[in-house]
Amino acid sequence: MFDFLGRYDVLGAFWTTVQLTLLSAVGSLVWGTLLAGMRVGPVPLMRGFGTAYVNIVRNIPLTVIILFSSLGLSQTLGITLGAHDFKVQGFRLAVLGLILYTSAFVCEAIRSGINTVPVGQAEAARAIGLSFTQVLGLIVLPQAFRAAIGPLTNVLIALTKNTTVAAAIGVAEAAFLMKEMIENEAQLLVISAVIAFGFVCLTLPTGLILGWVGKKMAVKR
C-alpha cells in the first residue's frame, strides 16, 4: 500500500518546502522590520511609502505575485537572479515573491508589537534625550519584538502553508509532488494523508514551540 512512496522523493519535497519557508522568513523579517520602521518614523515620505506598500501588497493574492515574478520578471524581462539552472531560478523567484508578500504581514505584526509598548517607555527615552532611531532601536523595538512573537508565529505558519503556491510556477515542493503522485498513482487517500501529515508536522510544532517561547519572552507588565 505504501510501496509506491519509495519511487518519489517525499522527504526531498518537504525539504524544499522547509528551505522556501526559512529563506523567505529571514528575508521578510528584515524587509518587514524596515517597513515597520518607516511606518512609525518621522519622515512623511517614508511613512506614505510604507503604508502604500502594505495596503497594496496584502490585498493582492500571493498567486498573482508569484506568477508575476515568474512570467513577468523572468520570462518577459529576462531577470534570472543569477541562476543558470531553470530549477534554481524558479526557487529563487518563489522566494522573492514570498518575501515581497510576507513582509507586509511581518510589518503589521511588528507594528502591533510596537502598540503593546506603554507610551511611558518612549516618553522616558525621549526625556533622557535619545533620538528617534535610538528610541526605536534601543527601547521600543526590543520590547516590541518580544510582544510580537505571537503574531509573528502566525505569520510564519501562514508562510509555511503559502509556500505551496510555488507549485504554480513548478517549484518541486510538497504540493507539486502531491499533484504529480495523484496523476500517476491510484492511491488518492494515502497520498493526501501523507502530504497532510507532513504539513501538520511542520505547522503544529511551530505553533506550540513558538507559542511557548512567546509566553516566556513576553514582557511582564
Added chain:
Amino acid sequence: MTSVLYDAQGPRAKRRNVLYTAVFLVVLAAVVWWVYKALDDKGQLAWALWKPFFSGTEAYSTYIWPGLRNTLKAAALAMVIALPLGAVLGMARLSDHVWVRVPAAVVVEFFRAIPVLVLMIFGLALFAQYTDVSSDDRPFYAVVTGLVLYNASVLAEIVRAGILALPKGQSEAAMAIGLRKNQVMRLILLPQAVTTMLPAIVSQLVVIVKDTALGGAVLTYPELLASANTMSGYYGNIIASLAVVGVIFVVINFSLTSFASWLEGRLRRGRKSTGAVLGAQAVADIAGTAADADPAGTAAGIGDIDGVRK
C-alpha cells in the same frame, strides 16, 4: 505631525528630515527608473499592449468580467457554505460534552494546519474518482471544497472567540432566569456574537477572494487570474494583464478591508452592544493567515501615527 516616538521637530531635526526625504526620494526614483528602463527595453510599455484596457470593451467583456464573475461566484458560495459549518464547529468546541468537544477540536486544528492548495488538489482528485461531476465543473467544485474546508475551521475559531468575548454576565443572567443550555446559546449568546464577529467575518472574505486565485493558477478554474493569463496569450501582454488583475484585486479587497474597519469602529462606539468586538487583528491571530492585521487597537498604541497622548 508628532508621535510619541519622537519630539516635535526643531530646526536641526527638520533639516535632517529633509535630507532623509531627499535620500529616500533618490532611491525611490532610481528604483522607478530601473523598472521603467527594464520595461522599456523589452518594449513592454508599447501602447499596443495596454490599449485593450483603455479603449474598447473587448478585453473586459471577453476575459475580465467572466473571470471576475467566476472569482466572486466561488468566493461567495464558499463563504455561504463555510459560515454555518463554521458556526456549528465553533459551538461544538464550546460544548460541555467531551465526545463533541474533542472531535470538533481535532477537525478544526487539522484543517487549519493544512494549506488550502493541498485541500483543493485533494478535492479535484476526489471529485474525479468518486463522483460523476463533469470535468468542466470539477475545478469549480474543488475550489469551493478547498475553500470551505479551510475557512469553515477558521470561522469556527472566530465564532468561538466571538462567543468567549461576550461578558460572562450574559450567560449567567440567562441561566439565572432558567434558560436551558441550548436556549442560552441560541437566544442570548449567538445573536450578540454575530454582531461581535461581523468585522472579523468580512476580513475573512478578503482571504477567500485572494485564495480563489490558486484555483486559477493550479486547478484551471477559469477565474480572474486564469482568464487574464488566457488574455495575455491573445494580446501578448502578460505584464499589462497581471497589472490590471492586481489593480482589480486591490480595489475589491481594499474596499472589503475598509468596510471591515468602518464596521469595527461603528460597533465599538455603539451604545447597544456589550462593547465586545472581534476586530481584524483577532482574525489574523486566530487564522494564522495574517489576513488583515491593522492594529488600530483600543490600547494606547505608540505605533499609531497621530500621537496617542492619553
